[in-house]
Each structure stands twice: as structure tokens, then as C-alpha cells.
Amino acid sequence: MKQAQQHRRSVMRAVVGLAMGALIPMGAAQAADKVKVGLMLPATGTYAALGSAITNGFKLYVEEQGGKLAGAEIEYAAVDDESDPSKATENANRLVVRDRVDALVGTVHSGVALAMARVAKSRDTLFIVPNAGADDLTGSLCSPNLFRTSFTNWQPAYAMGKAAIERGHKTAVTLTWNYAAGQEAVKGFNQAFTEGGGKVLKDLALPFPNVEFQSYLTEIAALKPDAVYVFFAGGGAAKFVRDYAGAGLKASVPLYSSGFLTDGTLEAMGGAGEGLITALHYADGLEVPRDKTFRTAYAAKFGTQPDVYAVQGYDAAQLLHAGLKAVGGDVKKKAEMRKAMREASIDSPRGAFTLSAAHNPVQDIYLRKAEGKVNKVTGIAAKALADPATGCKM
Ligand code: PHB
Numbered sequence: 001m002k003q004a005q006q007h008r009r010s011v012m013r014a015v016v017g018l019a020m021g022a023l024i025p026m027g028a029a030q031a032a033d034k035v036k037v038g039l040m041l042p043a044t045g046t047y048a049a050l051g052s053a054i055t056n057g058f059k060l061y062v063e064e065q066g067g068k069l070a071g072a073e074i075e076y077a078a079v080d081d082e083s084d085p086s087k088a089t090e091n092a093n094r095l096v097v098r099d100r101v102d103a104l105v106g107t108v109h110s111g112v113a114l115a116m117a118r119v120a121k122s123r124d125t126l127f128i129v130p131n132a133g134a135d136d137l138t139g140s141l142c143s144p145n146l147f148r149t150s151f152t153n154w155q156p157a158y159a160m161g162k163a164a165i166e167r168g169h170k171t172a173v174t175l176t177w178n179y180a181a182g183q184e185a186v187k188g189f190n191q192a193f194t195e196g197g198g199k200v201l202k203d204l205a206l207p208f209p210n211v212e213f214q215s216y217l218t219e220i221a222a223l224k225p226d227a228v229y230v231f232f233a234g235g236g237a238a239k240f241v242r243d244y245a246g247a248g249l250k251a252s253v254p255l256y257s258s259g260f261l262t263d264g265t266l267e268a269m270g271g272a273g274e275g276l277i278t279a280l281h282y283a284d285g286l287e288v289p290r291d292k293t294f295r296t297a298y299a300a301k302f303g304t305q306p307d308v309y310a311v312q313g314y315d316a317a318q319l320l321h322a323g324l325k326a327v328g329g330d331v332k333k334k335a336e337m338r339k340a341m342r343e344a345s346i347d348s349p350r351g352a353f354t355l356s357a358a359h360n361p362v363q364d365i366y367l368r369k370a371e372g373k374v375n376k377v378t379g380i381a382a383k384a385l386a387d388p389a390t391g392c393k394m
Contacts (some may be wrong), residue, residue, distance in 0.1 A: 035072040035324065035331045038095030040106035040116060043080035046209040046235040047108040049264055050309045051080075054130045056302050057313030058105065061321070064297065069321045072329035077101055081112050083209070088115035096125050102331045103128060105316055108309075110134035110153065110180040117141055124334070126323075130316040131309060134180050138360035140391030144338055147359045149315040149346070151281055152387040153184035153231075156258035159365035159381035160229065160279040161192025164256055167277075169226040171199050175216055176231040178205035185231035185258055193229075201225050211239045217247040228253050233260035238268035245272040259283075262370050264307040276370040282308040282350045283366040283377035291349035305373075306349070315348045322346070358389035 039058070041051035055078075062074045077099045079091045088111070095101050096119050103126040107113050113132030120127035127146045129137060133153035137146060164172065172193055176182030182205065190200050201223050204216050220228055228249070232240045237260065244250055250272070259280025266273045284305075294314065298306040306314075319341055326340030327333040345354050346361075353363045365382040368375040 033073060034075055035069065035103065035320075035329070036075045036077060036099065036101045037320070038099060038101030038104045038106075039076055039078045040081050040091055040095055040104060040112075041078070042083045042108050045083045047083045047233065048235075050108045050131065050234055053264060053307055053309035054108070054313035054316075056298070057306065057310035057315075058130070058317045060298060060301060060310075061314045061317035065321065068329075069317070070324035070327075070329040072324055072331065081107050081109070083107075083109040083112060085109070085111035085115060088112040089119060092116045092119035096120060096123050102126065103320055105130060105320075107132055110137075110184075113137060114141070114180070117143070117146055120145060126320075126331075126334070126338070128316045128319060130312040132181070133184065135184050135387065135390070136180075138356070138358040138387060138392065139389050142358045142389065142392035142394055144394060145334075147319060147341055147355065149319055149348075149361065150312045151363070152360055153181050153258075154188035154387055155363070155382075155385055156260075156279045156281065156365050157185040157188030157229075157231070158192045159385060160256050160258060161189040161198075162196065163277070163279060163367055163381045164189075164193055164227050164229065165196030165198055167227075167254075169193075169198060169254070171201050171225045172227045172229055173202050173204065173220050173223050173225040174200065174229045175204040175206075175213075175220070177208035177210070177236070179208045182208075182231040186229070189229045189256075209236050211236050213240055213243045214247075217243060217249060220253065221247065221249060225253060227256055229256045230261065231258055233263075234265065235268070237261045238265040241265075241269045241276070242272045259308065259366075259368055259375060262368075262375050264309065266370055266373050266375070273370045274372075277378075278368050278370070278375065279365050279381045280308060280368060280375070281361070281363045281365055282311050283368045284374035285376050286349075286351065286366075288349060288351050290347050290352075294349040308350075311349045315346050315350075318346050318348070319344060356386050356389060357394060358387070358392040360387050360389065362386040 108131045110132045129148040174186045259278035322344035323337040323341040353361045367379045367381045
């Protein structure tokens with residue numbers, strides 16, 4: 001009797017076990033259920049609008065796939081990094097250590113991104129940079145876990161320097177916020193400008209995110225260069241361009257910049273940006289079919305036209321998808337996933353691009369002209385431009 005009872009119990013256990021097994025498959029498929037993405041971006045400060053465009057772009061792509069990438073449901077955790085490098089390590093730790101995200105995505109500000117890279121590397125967490133251009137991220141700090149869907153600060157700046165020479169300018173003054181992005185942009189512009197026989201009269205800089213430009217404009221007027229090159233973005237860029245025109249310089253000294261100056265900011269410039277020539281890896285009016293569908297979907301969802309930041313966010317999600325596709329959504333298969341990401345061709349609204357060995361886009365840099373509310377493409381300043389990736393040993 002006792003034996004028969006035991007037998008019945010063990011048969012029951014086996015049946016229940018089998019049934020559960022059928023409901024919850026073991027191993028890899030179980031792990032593939034969810035992928036947690038940590039969005040660390042600015043929601044406040046001079047770069048707030050840039051952070052929101054990146055978020056919109058990323059989420060738009062995921063929604064277009066039905067909220068899942070390669071069968072894995074995408075969950076989000078988010079932190080406002082305030083573009084403040086002094087809070088960056090703590091903020092990144094909140095996502096990487098506390099929330100245990102599978103992928104860290106961010107940010108706009110180069111100084112913040114450099115701190116994020118260290119945290120992500122210490123935990124071997126996948127890190128996708130959808131804006132910050134710090135050259136070192138895909139240079140001396142390049143790493144198997146780190147990918148970028150945007151640019152290096154060198155790329156558009158170098159292309160702009162070349163174009164300034166081609167436009168016949170012989171002398172220039174530069175002005176920027178004094179942190180990695182501005183310093184590296186100025187270095188890239190100056191390299192191309194001097195290689196082309198130009199002379200840089202003076203490099204001027206003010207602390208980020210200050211917008212008291214008056215004394216610098218007075219100095220530029222006194223130096224009388226053929227051209228001015230600046231790096232500014234977001235709210236500060238709009239203020240700078242209004243002040244440049246207000247000081248009467250727009251009519252006398254041509255102003256050039258990496259295209260961040262005029263992306264997403266032309267409306268706030270209230271006409272002061274009209275005619276500005278910039279160089280960037282995105283532009284309005286591209287003959288790229290993928291761009292047309294992207295812009296239609298973005299405008300329908302958010303009621304505004306996308307800018308370069310929205311594109312970089314969209315492409316960050318595309319790159320994550322490329323990795324997840326190779327592993328059937330199993331984010332734990334890190335090596336295979338990263339290999340697929342490294343080898344991916346991203347069908348970007350900017351035009352298709354691939355990644356360099358250092359994991360940075362190899363891409364065309366467009367010349368653009370501000371017309372009304374758009375940065376109209378006028379040509380290509382540099383074709384398939386790859387960053388030199390100085391110091392990268394993968
Ligand atoms: C940067 O800090 O790397 C940065 C910020 C804003 C931009 C571009 C680059 O628009």
C-alpha cells in the first residue's frame with residue numbers, strides 16, 4: 001500500500017515536471033525573454049532636447065519591431081545625467097550595478113560618456129554611445145563591449161576644416177566650450193585647416209555650459225580672421241548664433257561649425273542661423289529611401305521632424321537588434337553578439353554605414369546650408385570618413 005502510494009506520487013511529480021517543462025523551456029530560451037536597456041541621457045540643462053530626441057529615436061525603432069528585438073522584450077530603466085561629469089560614475093553605477101541592465105545606452109556629453117565607459121568596462125556590460133564624440137571612446141579606451149552609432153568629435157570637424165580651405169579661407173579663429181568635445185573638434189578643424197595651408201590665429205574657449213559670449217565676440221572682431229569655427233550645441237548654440245549676428249559679425253566673418261550648431265536649434269535662432277554652412281553625418285533632404293520612411297514615422301509619432309540625435313538613437317536600437325538577431329535574443333551570449341554588431345551594416349536614415357575595427361561609424365560627412373528650418377544637404381565634405389582611432393588596441 002505504502003509502496004503504491006509512493007509510486008503514484010513519483011508518477012505525479014514526473015507528469016507535473018514534464019508539463020512545466022513544456023511551459024517553461026529551459027536554458028537559453030528562458031534567458032532570452034527580456035533585455036533591460038539603461039538609458040542614461042540628459043533630461044535637463046543645455047543638452048536636454050538632444051537627450052529626448054535620442055530616446056525618441058531609440059524607442060521608435062523598438063516599437064516598430066513590436067516592442068521586441070529578436071524575440072526579446074525590451075525593458076527600460078532611465079537616469080537624467082544632467083550632462084554633469086561629476087555625477088556620471090554614480091549615475092552609471094545605478095544602471096549597471098543596481099539595475100543590472102544588459103545594455104547601457106548614452107550619452108550626449110563626452111565627459112559623462114568617458115566615465116560611463118569605465119563603469120561599463122568594469123562589469124563587461126554592453127555600452128552603446130548614441131552621441132558623445134570623445135575621440136578616446138573609440139581610440140585609447142576602445143573596448144570589445146563599447147560601440148558607437150554617432151561620430152568622433154574629429155570626424156565632422158576635420159571635414160569642416162577641409163571645406164573651409166576649399167572655400168578659399170586663409171586665416172581662422174576658433175571658439176568652443178572648454179571640454180573634451182570642443183577641444184577635440186577644434187583640434188580636428190585646425191588639423192585640416194593647417195594641412196591645407198591655412199593659419200589659425202587664436203583658439204578661444206569658455207567653460208561649459210556658459211553662454212556669456214560678448215567678450216569673445218569682441219576679440220574675434222579685433223582679430224579680423226577670414227573665418228570663425230565653433231563647437232556649440234543645444235540651447236547654448238542657439239544663443240551663440242543669435243549673439244554672433246547681434247554683434248554684427250555674421251555679415252563680415254563667415255561662421256562654420258560641426259553641424260551640431262544648427263541641428264534641432266534653427267527655430268530657436270529665429271532667423272539668425274539662415275545661410276550657415278556646417279558639416280555633419282546627417283542632413284535634411286537626403287536622397288536616402290530609409291530616411292524618408294524614418295522621417296514620416298518620426299513626425300507622425302512625435303509631431304516634429306527628427307534631427308541627427310534622433311537618427312543616432314534609432315541606429316543604436318538597430319545595432320542592438322543586429323547583435324540580438326545573431327543570438328536568438330539571448331543577450332548572455334556576449335561574444336557572438338558583439339561579433340555580429342562589429343560586422344553589422346546599419347541601414348541608417350543618414351545612409352548605410354559599417355563600423356570600423358574600433359567600433360565607430362565609417363561614414364560620409366555632408367556639407368549643409370541652413371535654409372529656414374532645415375539644414376539642406378549641398379554636397380559631401382568627406383566620403384566614407386574613418387576616424388584614425390589613435391591608440392586603439394582591441
Ligand atoms: C559631446 O560632448 O561629445 C557632444 C555634445 C553635443 C553634441 C555633440 C557632441 O551635439
